[in-house]
Amino acid sequence: MADQKRLFLLDAYALIFRGYYAFIKNPRINSKGLDTSAILGFTNSLLDVIKRERPDHLAVCFDRGGSVDRVEMFEAYKANRDATPEAIKLAIPYIENILKAMHIPVVVKEGYEADDIIGTLAKKAEKENYKVFMVTPDKDFAQLVSENIFMYRPMFGGGYETWGIPEVLKKFEIERPEQVIDYLGMMGDSVDNIPGLPGVGEKTAKKFLATYGSMENLLDNTHELKGKMKEKIEANKELGLLSKKLARIMLDVPVDFNEKEYELDQPDLPKVTEIFEELEFRRLADNLIKTFATETTTNSETNTEKSSKKTAKTSTAGAGQFSLFGGGGSASATQVQQELSSRKTSKDIPHIYQSVAPGMAMKLFLQNLMKQTSVCFDTETTGLNPLTAELVGIAFSWEASKGFYIPFPEDQDQAQELIEQLRPFFEDEKIEKIGQNLKYDIKVLRKYNLIIKGAYFDTMLAHYLINPDMRHNMDVLAETYLNYTPISITELIGKKGKNQLSMRQVPIEKQTEYAVEDADITYQLASHFKPELKDAKTEELFNDIEIPLLSVLADMELEGINLDVDFLNSLSEELNTDIKNLETSIYEAAGEEFNIASPKQLGEILFGKLKLVDKPKKTKTGQYSTAEDVLSYLAQDHEIIKNILEYRGLAKLKSTYIDALPDQVEESTGRVHTDYMQTVAATGRLSSNNPNLQNIPIRTERGRQVRKAFVPRDENYTLLAADYSQIELRIIAALSDETTMIEAFKNGEDIHASTASKVFNVPLDQVTREQRSNAKTVNFGIIYGVSAFGLSNQTDLSRGESKELIDAYYETYPKLKKYMSELVDFARDNGYVQTVLGRRRYLKDINSRNAVVRSAAERNAVNAPIQGSAADIIKIAMINIHKKLTGGNFKTKMLLQVHDELVFDAHKTELEEVRALIKTEMENAYSLAVPLDVEIGTGDNWLVAH
Numbered sequence: 001m002a003d004q005k006r007l008f009l010l011d012a013y014a015l016i017f018r019g020y021y022a023f024i025k026n027p028r029i030n031s032k033g034l035d036t037s038a039i040l041g042f043t044n045s046l047l048d049v050i051k052r053e054r055p056d057h058l059a060v061c062f063d064r065g066g067s068v069d070r071v072e073m074f075e076a077y078k079a080n081r082d083a084t085p086e087a088i089k090l091a092i093p094y095i096e097n098i099l100k101a102m103h104i105p106v107v108v109k110e111g112y113e114a115d116d117i118i119g120t121l122a123k124k125a126e127k128e129n130y131k132v133f134m135v136t137p138d139k140d141f142a143q144l145v146s147e148n149i150f151m152y153r154p155m156f157g158g159g160y161e162t163w164g165i166p167e168v169l170k171k172f173e174i175e176r177p178e179q180v181i182d183y184l185g186m187m188g189d190s191v192d193n194i195p196g197l198p199g200v201g202e203k204t205a206k207k208f209l210a211t212y213g214s215m216e217n218l219l220d221n222t223h224e225l226k227g228k229m230k231e232k233i234e235a236n237k238e239l240g241l242l243s244k245k246l247a248r249i250m251l252d253v254p255v256d257f258n259e260k261e262y263e264l265d266q267p268d269l270p271k272v273t274e275i276f277e278e279l280e281f282r283r284l285a286d287n288l289i290k291t292f293a294t295e296t297t298t299n300s301e302t303n304t305e306k307s308s309k310k311t312a313k314t315s316t317a318g319a320g321q322f323s324l325f326g327g328g329g330s331a332s333a334t335q336v337q338q339e340l341s342s343r344k345t346s347k348d349i350p351h352i353y354q355s356v357a358p359g360m361a362m363k364l365f366l367q368n369l370m371k372q373t374s375v376c377f378d379t380e381t382t383g384l385n386p387l388t389a390e391l392v393g394i395a396f397s398w399e400a401s402k403g404f405y406i407p408f409p410e411d412q413d414q415a416q417e418l419i420e421q422l423r424p425f426f427e428d429e430k431i432e433k434i435g436q437n438l439k440y441d442i443k444v445l446r447k448y449n450l451i452i453k454g455a456y457f458d459t460m461l462a463h464y465l466i467n468p469d470m471r472h473n474m475d476v477l478a479e480t481y482l483n484y485t486p487i488s489i490t491e492l493i494g495k496k497g498k499n500q501l502s503m504r505q506v507p508i509e510k511q512t513e514y515a516v517e518d519a520d521i522t523y524q525l526a527s528h529f530k531p532e533l534k535d536a537k538t539e540e541l542f543n544d545i546e547i548p549l550l551s552v553l554a555d556m557e558l559e560g561i562n563l564d565v566d567f568l569n570s571l572s573e574e575l576n577t578d579i580k581n582l583e584t585s586i587y588e589a590a591g592e593e594f595n596i597a598s599p600k601q602l603g604e605i606l607f608g609k610l611k612l613v614d615k616p617k618k619t620k621t622g623q624y625s626t627a628e629d630v631l632s633y634l635a636q637d638h639e640i641i642k643n644i645l646e647y648r649g650l651a652k653l654k655s656t657y658i659d660a661l662p663d664q665v666e667e668s669t670g671r672v673h674t675d676y677m678q679t680v681a682a683t684g685r686l687s688s689n690n691p692n693l694q695n696i697p698i699r700t701e702r703g704r705q706v707r708k709a710f711v712p713r714d715e716n717y718t719l720l721a722a723d724y725s726q727i728e729l730r731i732i733a734a735l736s737d738e739t740t741m742i743e744a745f746k747n748g749e750d751i752h753a754s755t756a757s758k759v760f761n762v763p764l765d766q767v768t769r770e771q772r773s774n775a776k777t778v779n780f781g782i783i784y785g786v787s788a789f790g791l792s793n794q795t796d797l798s799r800g801e802s803k804e805l806i807d808a809y810y811e812t813y814p815k816l817k818k819y820m821s822e823l824v825d826f827a828r829d830n831g832y833v834q835t836v837l838g839r840r841r842y843l844k845d846i847n848s849r850n851a852v853v854r855s856a857a858e859r860n861a862v863n864a865p866i867q868g869s870a871a872d873i874i875k876i877a878m879i880n881i882h883k884k885l886t887g888g889n890f891k892t893k894m895l896l897q898v899h900d901e902l903v904f905d906a907h908k909t910e911l912e913e914v915r916a917l918i919k920t921e922m923e924n925a926y927s928l929a930v931p932l933d934v935e936i937g938t939g940d941n942w943l944v945a946h
Contacts, residue, residue: 007059008058011114019042020038020091057264109253137153173206197236376526377434381444381503392511393406428454493506553678564708724870750772756771824858836873846861
């Protein structure tokens with residue numbers, strides 16, 4: 001019916017958990033240290049449903065106290081679940097407050113699950129002629145689907161799918177949606193701890209339902225079954241019936257469907273915005289306004305009516321939008337946001353931003369500039385690539401709410417003349433230079449033959465050390481620490497696309513407001529962060545490591561590295577042949593051709609058609625999982641899977657590097673210029689971007705060949721690669737004071753053979769290759785908290801043998817185990833661990849009651865000080881080597897850093913001298929109880945040098 005009303009019922013905890021785990025690899029942590037992932041995920045889902053569907057009626061249903069009835073039936077019901085993560089527990093009050101402020105009803109009943117509440121309300125609303133949509137990823141709800149009740153399932157990667165009767169019947173291969181209860185009862189559910197029938201998985205359950213139609217009919221006809229299956233089911237009939245009862249969603253919860261109460265209301269926008277600001281949800285506040293506010297409205301309420309709680313909906317056919325502002329006027333989302341938000345903008349705060357004209361104004365500006373001891377500057381350019389970008393202007397600020405802007409002419413000779421006037425400032429050693437992402441400005445100005453001297457203060461780097469888990473872009477920092485929203489770049493030049501302006505096309509007065517505001521805000525942030533660096537005890541790390549490294553990285557990035565494009569083109573052709581051969585082998589084994597790159601088609605072939613495992617793992621969307629870890633586990637037993645993994649590896653190698661790298665050669669230099677990011681990895685490691693030269697795979701022959709494409713600049717140079725040998729093992733040996741391991745390193749022994757000798761209790765000269773290999777895996781795995789299961793996957797050892805090896809390892813190195821325990825204890829007491837130079841890794845989940853979350857934090861507690869210390873040490877080496885090469889006017893240049901390795905363009909006439917220099921500086925970068933050892937190689941390409 002066209003006028004049939006629609007009710008949306010949201011399964012709160014299912015969406016909250018989904019939101020939390022969606023951000024598990026990159027949690028959303030605000031400046032107060034609160035993990036807001038669950039709140040953000042749930043609220044995004046809620047607004048998404050409202051925006052997409054514009055429902056007439058909506059309610060959110062919560063669990064409270066679990067299902068009393070099910071626990072009475074089966075005491076172990078849901079007993080195996082991990083404790084709810086603290087982040088979710090902390091999220092619930094916020095979510096409830098958000099829903100209250102949005103005037104969205106919350107339905108909860110002590111002793112009942114949300115499933116049962118939703119089921120009861122859905123059936124009651126259906127009788128009132130409603131179409132009901134149950135918003136949940138939980139497949140159990142499929143049993144409730146009818147002509148007017150649907151599942152509205154969030155899909156992995158975004159969007160929703162609606163399951164009506166046809167979709168449910170197809171998905172479960174049944175004749176009626178109610179048979180989902182039988183299906184779940186037969187299979188059981190490890191999440192809810194519903195036992196099910198032993199030995200019955202998804203395929204068997206579907207087969208039984210196709211034959212018998214129900215659990216009861218199956219149990220009445222077990223005489224038709226054979227062998228072990230017959231024995232198992234006959235012995236567990238009561239368990240099967242109990243499982244079906246546990247799987248059935250109850251429809252008699254004492255809740256009423258109140259049509260008026262569930263009508264979607266106008267939210268209390270100031271209150272919701274206040275909560276969002278407390279949580280630091282900047283984008284979400286905009287999303288809220290855009291969801292509920294319209295640009296224009298056809299409603300004609302009076303001003304008195306406008307202030308009422310209820311909001312009239314527009315009558316425009318198909319629009320289905322809400323007007324929050326009556327009177328027939330218009331109100332944009334931006335206007336509403338500005339009215340509601342307490343955050344300031346340039347319109348609220350008095351400020352003086354001046355453009356400096358040539359002549360006397362410029363002369364007076366320069367005189368004043370040179371009197372300062374600390375100045376923030378910010379370059380405005382024609383683009384984001386510092387190698388090609390030209391200066392449009394430079395902004396300066398040395399006092400809050402005041403600043404100056406110097407526009408630059410397009411003519412490059414005239415621009416250089418202007419740079420010469422500013423050169424005394426930039427080269428003055430006594431004036432501190434402040435900026436946000438200074439490396440970009442350093443590189444831009446280098447094109448104008450300008451080297452910035454004096455102390456630097458980079459607000460992005462400072463915040464990274466203060467709060468490494470937050471984002472560090474200027475807008476976020478301004479909103480978080482100054483309660484201020486800067487002018488958006490899109491306001492000046494528009495959105496990306498053909499109509500986007502260049503900065504040169506923006507009027508000078510707008511350039512001035514935008515650019516000086518950036519300098520002003522950055523100056524204020526620097527004042528805020530300087531004492532915070534002291535409080536976090538990271539001031540020395542900032543001044544002695546991260547800031548000096550800026551200039552080093554800028555030089556490396558500007559230098560770039562030469563690439564043999566012809567070699568890559570020939571390698572691409574060879575890979576095409578390899579990939580085709582693998583395709584043929586895979587198709588032959590599968591018995592048909594299919595899209596190997598499609599996870600859905602691949603899963604159907606491996607687990608649907610070939611049935612390579614009894615109970616294949618499935619994704620949240622219900623299709624067979626073909627993830628790397630799933631296939632790697634099966635590769636040893638199935639040739640087709642081994643070929644698929646090789647196919648994937650080659651295809652990725654080809655697309656990511658072999659075919660992509662030639663396109664990333666900079667036209668103006670003929671070289672590849674990666675961008676090193678200092679503020680990404682929480683451990684302190686650098687990350688490489690555009691292109692990422694740190695992730696070129698070197699464990700496969702084809703992967704290693706990619707390194708052959710990196711070559712010296714010309715025949716007068718050779719590539720030199722210097723690599724720390726086992727630096728992380730040396731660090732953990734020194735920090736744990738593990739005498740046995742320290743002695744092995746001091747004596748120059750092969751540490752893996754030495755470990756194998758002690759663990760396997762055999763003389764050093766009798767250690768086999770396999771024993772050494774297994775010892776090596778444990779040596780490196782221990783740092784990352786390797787388990788018996790993980791070790792058995794990486795070696796030929798069984799799980800039992802792996803456990804024995806790990807136990808023997810800890811018996812051999814008892815101080816190592818004690819040190820690792822002490823790290824975890826320190827983290828539990830202090831909330832962080834630190835490197836040898838005091839770099840902190842904050843671990844908010846270290847005391848979590850959730851075992852999975854806590855274990856991950858414990859692994860980081862051990863790994864971060866080791867990996868982070870290695871990162872700190874190579875940074876020191878880079879700074880010292882760069883200083884020596886620059887000070888000695890060497891032609892040799894440092895080009896790349898790949899974790900524990902440095903790559904140089906070494907001039908052949910300097911080779912022996914720089915080899916000694918590099919080795920000395922790297923081995924003496926930091927003093928440990930264990931000597932640092934550096935291996936150096938040279939060659940006419942990176943592979944040979946490494």
